[in-house]
Amino acid sequence: MHKELLHRKVIREIISLIVSGQFPQGKRLPAERKLCELFVISRGTLRLALADLEKLGVVSIKRGSGIYVSNLSKIKMPAALLPPNLANTSLLDIIYARKTIEVAAIELTCEKITDKQIESLEKLLAKMIETRDNLPEFVKFDMDFHRAIVKASGNTPLSTALKAIAEYHKYSQIFSSLHEGEESLAISYHKKILSAIKARNKQAAKKALSAHLTHLEKNAEIGSKNL
Amino acid sequence: MHKELLHRKVIREIISLIVSGQFPQGKRLPAERKLCELFVISRGTLRLALADLEKLGVVSIKRGSGIYVSNLSKIKMPAALLPPNLANTSLLDIIYARKTIEVAAIELTCEKITDKQIESLEKLLAKMIETRDNLPEFVKFDMDFHRAIVKASGNTPLSTALKAIAEYHKYSQIFSSLHEGEESLAISYHKKILSAIKARNKQAAKKALSAHLTHLEKNAEIGSKNL
DNA sequence: CAAAATCGGTATATTCATTATACCAATTTG
DNA sequence: CAAATTGGTATAATGAATATACCGATTTTG
Numbered sequence: 371m372h373k374e375l376l377h378r379k380v381i382r383e384i385i386s387l388i389v390s391g392q393f394p395q396g397k398r399l400p401a402e403r404k405l406c407e408l409f410v411i412s413r414g415t416l417r418l419a420l421a422d423l424e425k426l427g428v429v430s431i432k433r434g435s436g437i438y439v440s441n442l443s444k445i446k447m448p449a450a451l452l453p454p455n456l457a458n459t460s461l462l463d464i465i466y467a468r469k470t471i472e473v474a475a476i477e478l479t480c481e482k483i484t485d486k487q488i489e490s491l492e493k494l495l496a497k498m499i500e501t502r503d504n505l506p507e508f509v510k511f512d513m514d515f516h517r518a519i520v521k522a523s524g525n526t527p528l529s530t531a532l533k534a535i536a537e538y539h540k541y542s543q544i545f546s547s548l549h550e551g552e553e554s555l556a557i558s559y560h561k562k563i564l565s566a567i568k569a570r571n572k573q574a575a576k577k578a579l580s581a582h583l584t585h586l587e588k589n590a591e592i593g594s595k596n597l
Numbered sequence: 598m599h600k601e602l603l604h605r606k607v608i609r610e611i612i613s614l615i616v617s618g619q620f621p622q623g624k625r626l627p628a629e630r631k632l633c634e635l636f637v638i639s640r641g642t643l644r645l646a647l648a649d650l651e652k653l654g655v656v657s658i659k660r661g662s663g664i665y666v667s668n669l670s671k672i673k674m675p676a677a678l679l680p681p682n683l684a685n686t687s688l689l690d691i692i693y694a695r696k697t698i699e700v701a702a703i704e705l706t707c708e709k710i711t712d713k714q715i716e717s718l719e720k721l722l723a724k725m726i727e728t729r730d731n732l733p734e735f736v737k738f739d740m741d742f743h744r745a746i747v748k749a750s751g752n753t754p755l756s757t758a759l760k761a762i763a764e765y766h767k768y769s770q771i772f773s774s775l776h777e778g779e780e781s782l783a784i785s786y787h788k789k790i791l792s793a794i795k796a797r798n799k800q801a802a803k804k805a806l807s808a809h810l811t812h813l814e815k816n817a818e819i820g821s822k823n824l
Numbered sequence: 825c826a827a828a829a830t831c832g833g834t835a836t837a838t839t840c841a842t843t844a845t846a847c848c849a850a851t852t853t854g
Numbered sequence: 855c856a857a858a859t860t861g862g863t864a865t866a867a868t869g870a871a872t873a874t875a876c877c878g879a880t881t882t883t884g
Contacts, residue, residue, distance in 0.1 A: 371607065371636050373871085376600055376842070383598075401860060409598050412843045417862085433861050434850030459753040466701075467754035474697040526686040527694035527765050531758035538754050600842090603871070628831060639872045644833085660832050661879035 377418035380409055384423060386540040388439055391506035399429065399437040456541055461590040464538050469583040471532050472516060473576050476563075478523035480572045487522045491564055494518060498560065502553045513539070515560060519567070519579075555585070604645035607636055611650060613767040615666055618733035626656065626664040683768055688817040691765050696810040698759050699743060703790075703806050705750035707799045714749045718791055721745060725787065729780045740766070742787060746794070746806075782812070 387393045399405065402420070406413050420437060423429045431437050494515045501507040513536065520532045559582035566575035614620045626632065629647070633640050647664060650656045658664050721742045728734040740763065747759045786809035793802035 371603060371610075371638050373603055373841095376598060379598060403860085411598050414844090415842060418841095420861095431861070432851085434859080435852075436860065456753075463752045464754050467698075467752060467758060470697060470701040470755065471758065474693075525690045525694060526683075527691050527762045528697065530761045530765070531694060531698065534757045534761040535754045538757070600870095630831090641873090642871060645871095647832095658832070659880085662831065662881075664832085 376411060377415050377422070380411060380416060380419035381422055383409065384419065385428065388428065388442065389541055390509065392510075393439055395439050395441055397439060398435075399439065401436065456538060459538055459542075461542050462587060464535060464542060465583055465587045465590055467535050468516070468532070469580060469587075471528055471535070472520060472583070473580055475520040475523040475525060475528045475532075476567070476575045476579050477572050478525055479519055480567055480570050480575050482524045483522045483567060487518070488564075488568060491515065491518055491522075491567070495557070495560055495564060498553075498557055502557065505553075508553055508556075512556060512560075519563070552589070556582070559585070603638060604642050604649070607638060607643060607646035608649055610636065611646065612655065615655065615669065616768055617736065619737075620666055622666050622668055624666055625662075626666065628663065683765060686765055686769075688769050689814060691762060691769060692810055692814045692817060694762050695743070695759070696807065696814075698755055698762070699747060699810065700803050700807055702747040702750040702752060702755045702759075703794070703802045704799050705752055706746055707794055707797050707802050709751045710749045710794060714745070715791075715795060718742065718745055718749075718794070722784070722787055722791060725780075725784055729784065732780075735780055735783075739783060739787075746790070779816070783809070786812070 384393070384399075388395070393399055400408065402413060402416055406416050409416065420429065420431065424431050427440055428442075429437050429439055494511055497511040498508060498515065501511060517529070517532060517536070521529050523529075559578060562578040563575060563582065566578050611620070611626075615622070620626055627635065629640060629643055633643050636643065647656065647658065651658050654667055655669075656664050656666055721738055724738040725735060725742065728738060744756070744759060744763070748756050750756075786805060789805040790802060790809065793805050
């Protein structure tokens with residue numbers, strides 16, 4: 371029965387934080403001892419992960435100074451470290467799967483959502499507006515919003531399925547498919563979605579959500595041409 | 598960072614084999630040393646799992662004789678051992694989620710499926726017919742068939758999502774929702790699905806798959822009334 | 825029915841991932 | 855330049871998991 375080594379998990383976690391923009395390229399990572407606190411692991415284990423990441427060219431480590439994130443464009447991600455089959459997966463596939471699940475879920479959500487859950491969605495939307503100039507934070511709240519919609523459907527397997535898909539998202543540089551000004555557009559889509567949910571209008575909610583994801587799909591197509 | 602103990606995984610694995618009918622109620626489990634080979638773990642770890650399972654009333658252990666599966670009806674499954682949120686999940690939810698994902702996938706499958714993949718589906722169908730009198734085996738091949746359809750869509754996130762949902766299936770006593778004669782019906786549904794795929798007829802494929810899962814849904818409704 | 829094989833029960837030594845601690849050397853900071 | 859911070863290294867301790875051997879109860883076999 372398979373037992374995964376801890377430092378491999380840490381490698382994936384750090385990569386996803388870099389790719390998601392929370393550890394910006396070119397900049398310094400938190401100090402080793404801080405990272406240990408963050409991940410709740412020992413320094414030995416952390417350093418195993420960092421050593422591998424340096425071999426892969428993901429970071430470069432300067433004694434006495436710090437750990438610096440390389441330019442991702444130069445990196446060839448080793449398939450063995452990433453979630454299985456990621457290599458066979460395009461951003462388009464991910465968004466298609468999201469659309470499938472989220473559109474099915476939002477129909478249930480319109481029926482079942484509680485006032486408290488609507489409040490949560492409103493708060494997440496407010497957070498998105500607050501952080502519109504901080505892309506990594508913005509993307510995080512964006513995804514939280516979508517997760518909350520599916521969760522409000524009350525269908526646990528759908529939530530679990532979306533969570534599994536979100537794992538792919540973590541490594542897919544979704545943020546790189548957003549351009550200047552895209553945040554405003556995303557916010558307006560989310561407003562439409564939320565008001566449709568509040569009105570318990572299934573068709574409008576499905577339409578707004580679908581349009582939002584279709585828009586992401588188009589950006590993804592453009593992005594994939596730049597490879 | 599969370600590190601799960603191995604014997605906990607083993608506990609879940611054994612429970613799922615019992616619930617799926619592969620370790621029948623009332624009967625003897627394979628001997629400890631055989632189980633160790635099966636799971637590729639040491640006897641010490643296995644016995645940790647077995648000790649917990651006995652405390653839970655899932656099995657009773659007779660020295661010198663063997664390990665016997667209890668009657669599941671008496672068991673109160675400890676939520677901590679099962680996948681998160683399983684308690685909030687009905688078989689209906691699971692089937693609804695399956696329908697969402699599988700119907701979306703089969704459309705892509707009709708476009709993309711290769712001759713080789715069609716052969717695999719035919720083999721799985723043949724296996725179902727072979728094992729129609731062995732319910733646990735039958736259910737396994739049934740699920741393999743559905744997984745193969747989604748995999749043939751070429752959309753990895755959808756496959757991953759279905760796999761995540763199948764985790765719920767493992768603990769949901771799906772087999773208990775099948776009655777005498779249901780196997781034949783399932784086989785005929787699968788035949789329809791397969792021939793629609795071979796004809797690359799999206800609409801027919803979606804319709805057949807949808808009908809199949811809707812039928813499962815109705816059985817699940819009946820089953821849930823018997824609680 | 826008795827011997828042999830098969831089972832669970834137990835104890836022990838070992839391996840290995842992970843933790844915890846302390847100290848060194850390079851660098852940055854004030 | 856001195857102090858604080860950083861990565862680099864070594865070592866001991868912990869604990870999960872393995873590997874092995876042997877005991878005693880039960881079942882199977884001849």
